[in-house]
Amino acid sequence: MRIAFLGTPEFAVPSLKMLIAEGHELAVFTQPDRPKDRGHALAMPAVKLTALEAGIPVYQFEKIRLPEGVEALTAFMPDLTVTAAFGQLLSEENLSIPKFGTVNVHGSLLPKYRGASPIQTAIIEGEEETGVTTMLTNIGMDTGDILLAAKTPIGENETYGELYTRLAELGAELLKETIAKIEAGTLEPIPQDEALATRCRPIKKQDAQIDFSLPSKRIHDLVRGLNPAPTAFARLGEANIKIHETRLVSNQQVLFERFGEAVLGECVIASPKQGLVVRTGDGFIEITELQFPGGKRLPAKAAMNGKKLAGSVFEGL
């Protein structure tokens, strides 16, 4: 069928590729190219690159709900609109165009984690399970009726980046199934239970700073939930030190005997051989990969060769 695909980053790519492989007639709408990183180069969204490779027409509007966008979408005359991490709000007008409606692929088990950062937030909140949901888009923020959902466990050391990739793939499969059922007319949309709904907000820089007075598990969840970006960090004097990876330690007992008196945030062990261990609110945590200003990310044991952190204390918030 004719499908308008609205999506932007990597998360949407597997879904788009699936639609291409299924032979649908496609038009892609994505965010405008943006200046990226240092220098001034404009970068194309991942979805645009994929579309161009496949020879699919690409439209880029600052806001698709403005007349220009509505016009272009209308002109394509889609049977269905699919959105996946598009990054723009749709208008009532946009939604009224396709006869089968608008289906969104969302990276959480709705009604939990509606909003902008469902994958990161699920990890940061210490969830052991998450998934993807397809839903009928309405005007609210991920509030439409649920079509299908697929669950998946979150590994104890799984990072945002890893889960992101898995959910993107899982989302593509679920979208395929969803479209098949739409075509067959066998879907029964289920309204979301508002009582169970939670909302996640975009990650702000402040959210990425580690508070070592928290329990080790909370810190670990924050670090992996922000890996590879935007990356958790800790303040040490004037420097912001990025913390890329941590591990929960099992020998808490021994550490307490040796370093029970340590201040929260103190580096109790910091050596090339034993790595970096920091005192937390309820015990200790091992930092296994970090990054100093101006440097690249390093395994902690390598970083300890040149930096003497033993006894240093990461500042509180």
Add this chain to the structure above:
RNA sequence: CGCGGGGUGGAGCAGCCGGUAGCUCGUCGGGCUCAUAAUCCGAAGGUUGGAGGUUCGAGUCCUCCCCCCGCAA
């Protein structure tokens, strides 16, 4: 031509106002040990990112280039 930090033996770093390079780890050899991630002794390994310039002499100053990183977006 958005702002800023950095490129020094395999890795991470030091080297203040210029005088032929040092530390930690690793590597190799050996000792100790039942053994070892532990520890001791010794050794190898660098044209200091590249090209010019200033100087009696540059890792250290100036110019240009390449690469890496952070912020901002």
